[in-house]
Amino acid sequence: MSDTHSRPSPEAVASVVAALAQRFESRCVTSQAVRDQHAHTLTWLKPEPPDAVVFPRTTAEVQEIVRLCAAHRVPMIPFGTGSSLEGQVNAPFGGISIDTREMNRILTVHAADLDVVLEPGVTRTTLNSHLRDAGLFFPIDPGFDASFGGMAATRASGTNAVRYGTMKDNVLALQAVLANGEVVTTARRAKKSSAGYDLTRLLVGSEGTLGVITELTIKLAGIPDAISAGICPFPSVEAACEATIATIQHGIPVARIELLDEVAVAASNRYSKLELPVTPMLFLEFHGTGAGVAEQARLFGEIAADLGGGPFDWATEPERRSKLWQARHDAFWAALALRPGCAGLSGDVCVPISRLADCVAETKRDVEAFGLTVSMVGHVGDGNFHALVVLDNANADEVGRCKAFLGRLVERAIAMEGTCTGEHGVGQGKMGYIESELGLGALDAMRSVKRALDPLNLMNPGKIFRL
């Protein structure tokens, strides 16, 4: 196959759109407004809308769409909620956006097995509302109310990955329509299997480049009997990281351990009218049994005190926990409020936890050097942090400095044996870094797999790596 992609001919696109319009009627839309909504709209990346948007309801309909597009060599872009942050839904070569919002049924909850089978358009808060009475929950909580198809495709994560894992760990099985129009089911409902290649985890994180996810079997957790949560100040980010390392090494199964730097804390003080000490803080949450969560909290307090931190202010009652965590919940809005009218751009890197303090420290030096407004929030138990830049998008000089700053952040993480993207995926935005992170051998292996499963390069082309 050719190494470069090009737009299909206008005739090919017109044929496909006409056929989709006839087949799906009002569920095939070509208005400019809807097409624009289906391009990447959340960051600087240039929006590149599709030629049309179609809203299938069943796996069989997805197959029809895929076969039609494939026959005319027209690209396809799977679409969940459009909340991805690296241009994953852009259509640089045009094509058909396959919007899964009408595939939104929760099919079966298997409470005893702690799993649920659902369609890709279901969003996480919808599922959690549905599950509450069963005493179950789906633990992964990325910033937006994302769809399951989208979360699987980007290997999404959230604030409690340190205990519950990421999408890599919580997708038991997938059903997907591949580029050849065939339906693949990657696994059954067994909790573990050694039966052949792990197609589930090949598709998870493949950002729509290998197929359209049409059904998922998702792992659930029991809503914990008890939760304790609280906040703990530290004299430095380094001390906070050391406390995190010690906590995890002790086998304390901490559920959330989030870092706010002093800029983020100060911003939250202003925004939420709090009076927290302006110093790096850890926000922690423990899940388990009544005595267990109290003991975990107490032990953490001791660890913190040994490292010069504390006091650890914690509680078990929901209202008090919520109040204690307010600065964390408001962090994004508080940062934006530092410069009203400005936009926010979130860098996302992940390093070995032993390098996190250095990574944050060097990043802060860059913040000074580049004269930017940056608030830092980290999922410190995973070594993952977000540098939230608050900037005036209309100021070309500031935009330039921000881009340079974020580029250096990624290079820094890679140099520290980390990754260019902890959670947000590669999409278009990070294509430039993946080879320096993983090397040519890995990239060539990915290209080989892509060519094998999508020889015409019609599934979300122009994402993750250049062919």
Next chain:
Amino acid sequence: MSDTHSRPSPEAVASVVAALAQRFESRCVTSQAVRDQHAHTLTWLKPEPPDAVVFPRTTAEVQEIVRLCAAHRVPMIPFGTGSSLEGQVNAPFGGISIDTREMNRILTVHAADLDVVLEPGVTRTTLNSHLRDAGLFFPIDPGFDASFGGMAATRASGTNAVRYGTMKDNVLALQAVLANGEVVTTARRAKKSSAGYDLTRLLVGSEGTLGVITELTIKLAGIPDAISAGICPFPSVEAACEATIATIQHGIPVARIELLDEVAVAASNRYSKLELPVTPMLFLEFHGTGAGVAEQARLFGEIAADLGGGPFDWATEPERRSKLWQARHDAFWAALALRPGCAGLSGDVCVPISRLADCVAETKRDVEAFGLTVSMVGHVGDGNFHALVVLDNANADEVGRCKAFLGRLVERAIAMEGTCTGEHGVGQGKMGYIESELGLGALDAMRSVKRALDPLNLMNPGKIFRL
């Protein structure tokens, strides 16, 4: 490429062996005895020895071997400790066994990051001895002292997967030599990443069919501050499964939850001179903080009592825990002792936990119907169990009944939405089941990936699926 494989010509093999002998001298062995040791020797599967065995010491040496074999179209079979159970190390088309025993260095322990970088020939007990002083451990404990390369290749698991996961969850990154002789590094040392396709988990469980693993970055856990463990009788397997479900749903982070059926318990009573009630029993272990493990044990005891089980006899002191768990530790030998001089064959299936009791019950009916001696041990928290058949290998009729029994066990598990192999892999032994489990779509996707990464089908041919 052709759909069938054939042995390379004797001349091609001789060329390769001669070149390897010249290059590696005493580290290339062609004696019949050593070749026979490198064929599958642990079950009925016919041993199929390689033409020669070579013992590389470095990744660069592995690359040389791979390139030489590839140039002459000679198959390669990666070899760890030879403890796999489905014929994974057999050489049905001859070829070169690449024995990694001399690649046995533990390279770097990153205690703060809870990871270790090591060579594929390192075995798990070697690593755990090395780590003890650091207060760390590698939790996966398959029955043999397997190598890390082998455990990764078969997606191995053990008794504490319910808390610590399987190899799928504990391999952070791999380095491997692919069929084209190129070295691939699949990831960095970040705890999570969304950077492209998950090549790590493509290789984990690929049973040597996609490349030779030459280095691994493995996740570690802290040795828990405290452990409680004990045993609990139940009136039925069903009640034991219900107690397991309830325990997990409560979010109790149980570390081990093992089921022995009454046959296994009776066998252990005889073998270890115990006086356990002859009824299904759960053997549990909890890890965590001092008060935490006591509370977990207490809560489990209540759950068990509610379901007609108990009393739950448990302890925290190492000697008492060991004594309580004796029947579980001795289960394999106790079963063999039921019929001295006979062999043991372990079936391995995994079903959704809600189907486990039915699966065990139906399997027991088959045990009666087929007139076999079978003791059952289950990693019940995962829905995985082993039917250990004790049989006289020389009795053709009994062997025939055992094969039929094990075949029906696999079909039963698949029919219950489970898998034909929870832990042992597919190899040769379960090739016949993988398509009925996953369907043609998934198998074709695996074949496409295999053909893309190993177009000449030289990497451990004749395993997992027919091309």
